[in-house]
Amino acid sequence: MTRTTTAARHDSGPDPIGGVAGAPPASRGTGLVERAVTGPGLESVTMSAPFTGLPTAVLPQADDALARAAFAHARTGQPSWAATSPSERERVLLRLHDLVLAHRDEGLDLVQVESGKARLDAFDEISATALVAAYYGRHSARLLATRRAPGALPLLTRATHVRRPRGVVGVISPWNYPLALTAMDVLPALAAGNTVVQKPDNQTALSALWLHEMAERAGLPRDAWQIVLGRGSAIGDAIVEESDYVCFTGSTPTGKRLASAIAGRLTGYSLELGGKNPMIVLPGADVKAAAAGAVSACFSSAGQLCVSVERIYVHDSVRERFLAAFAERTRALRLGAALDHRAGMGSLTNEDQLRAVSEHVADARANGATVVTGGRARPDVGPLFYEPTILTGVTDRCAVFADETFGPVVSVYGYTDVADAVSRANDTAFGLNASVWSRDTRLAREVALRLNAGTVNVNEGYAATFGTVGVPMGGMKDSGVGRRNGAEGLLRYTESQSVAVQHGLRLRPGRGVPPALWTAALTAGLRLLRRLPGR
Structure with missing residues (x-):
């Protein structure tokens, strides 16, 4: 049975956010909410903490007019932010890196209170945010620099490739990774000289607003990044119609609808969507590891992470040993709702996720699957807790076989042939992340290159690629379009412009030069150019 911990009682002063012991006071949350774009006569919603079910914040809900006004304001301020040198924008990000780490504990508290994560999982968000700020704080000026290219005629044609900011970027962020995904999408957009209007999910708005405050303290003009809170049904049209580029993280159906709406405007977008991520354990793998x-x-x-593993294929030669070791470690996980490091797994974030997880497990049971461990909600720990669950005997009659659960449920399958395991891993509409385990890393890399996923980790589940900001992250197939992180994560927010200056000789025959003579001379020149270095 999965173990539990009770919430430790710390002196957090009166009225902690969400009624969670040790959380910042509610007044701190109220102050953060004041950073959001607001106006008179708005409706509001009250959000609750997954650990307790008690209120975390009362949030103003923007309407269409207010959202459009935020974009107009951002557009007015964008030229002055773009005029800031790339090196100065880098310095802002490096100061942000230092502030995030210096105020780590408050950031951890807010992420835990709003999302229900265990503290170690919340730290993944702090570390990812710092890594993103540091990467673009060191490399964005170089990546954005104007580049020379060989001109049509050596010495006479001076060609350059310029990167220009798109203008105002609209960012729609999810509730599951409110700091990390905000950083991965907002910070490179700012580094490229854009201004940003972000709509974080209401559930985790305080976390995004906390990072917004840290950015302002680091020197970012407040108007360069504006946060609007509201329902997608109320302000989604404004985001699509007013943005020069849209960045969305969320479900595949919503992403497809959004892409259709954006297509009519011929503006750019990137989407990170769903996944049904596989892990392959090769024969001879270190079973304990x-x-x-x-x-x-x-x-x-x-399990509420876009790159979480939901399917594991284990070679029959090690399957029984792996399953026993996996189940033992899973049963040893502590569930807990405290703002400390004692819990190994936290809560689900909302009632919809608890319902979806419960329905997937119940359906699997009804269709003949075996629950190795877990398989039940834990209201004794908190209103949204569910035990980490391992299933075997899952067939295509079960919804969990192909549909994303987005919760702490995984199905384990056996195989005898590696080619079959690769084929089954690829037999999905999704292609976000994958994992391969083997003592033979050369073999594991060969298998990795056969998997249709945007990121593949060898001897790691997801953190190796997730934490390496210098390489792109994104999905194939129904898992999305475009990439975040690395050079691509920055350059997606720019327009390419080519500028060529011609000196002296024109690129058409001059007066009195027969076209036949001109083309013959140019043909000889083209043959010579092919042999020149750097062409």
Whole structure:
């Protein structure tokens, strides 16, 4: 049975956010909410903490007119932010890096209170945010620099490639990784010289507003990044119609509808969507290491991570040993609702997720699957807790076989042939993340290159690629369009412009030069150019 911890009682002063012991006072949350764009006569919603069910914040809900006004304001301020040198924008991000780490504990508290994560999982968000700020704080000026290209005629044609900011970027962020995904999408947009209007999910708005405050303290003009709170049904049209580029993270159906709406405007977009991520344990793998890795890959953030593993294919030669070790480690996970490091897994974030997880497990049971461990809600720990769950015997009659659960549920399958395992791993509409485990890393890399996923981790579930900001992250197939992180994560927010200056000789025959003579001379020149270095 999965163990539990009770919430430790710390002196957090009167009225902590969400009624969670040790959380910042409610007045701190109220101050953060005041950073959001607001106006008279708005409706409001009250959000609650997953750990307790008690209120965390009362949030103003923007309407269409207010959202459009935020974009107009951002557009007015964008030229002055773009005129700031790339090196100065880098310095802002490096100061932000230092502030996020210096105020780590408050950031951890807010993420835990709003999302229900275990503290170690919340720290993933702090570390990812710092890594993103540091990467673009060191590399964005170089990546954005104007580049020379060989001109049509050597010495006479001076060609350059320029990167220009798109203008105002609209960012729609989810509730599951409110700091990390905000940083990955907002910070490179700002580094490229754009201004940003972000709509974070209401559930985790305080976390995004906290990072917004840190950015302002780091020197970012407040108007360069504006946060509007509201329902997608009320302000979604404004985001689509007013943005020069849209960045969305969320479900595949919503992403497809959004892409259709954006297509009519011929503006750019990137989408990170759903996944049904596989893990393959090859014959001869270190079973203990793979089992430990599977616990992190499947149950971090209670499985509410776009790159979480939901399917594991284990070679029959090690399947029984792996399953036993995996189940033992899973049963040893502590569930807890305290703002400390004692819990190994936290809560689900909202009632919809608890319902979806419960329905997937019940359906699997009804269709003949075996629950190895877990398989039940834990209201004794908190209103939205569910035990980490391992299933076997899952067939295509079960919804969990192909549909994303987005919770702490994983199905384990056996195989005898590696080619079959690769084929089954690829037999999905999704292609976001994958994991391969083997002592033979050369073989594991060969298998990784055969998997249709945007990121593949060898001897790690997801953290190796997730934490390496210098490489792109994104999905294939129904898992999305475009990439965040790395050079692509920055350059997606720019327009390419080519500027060529011609000196002396024109690129058409001059007066009195026969066209036949001109083309013959140019043909000889083209043959010579092919042999020149750098062409």
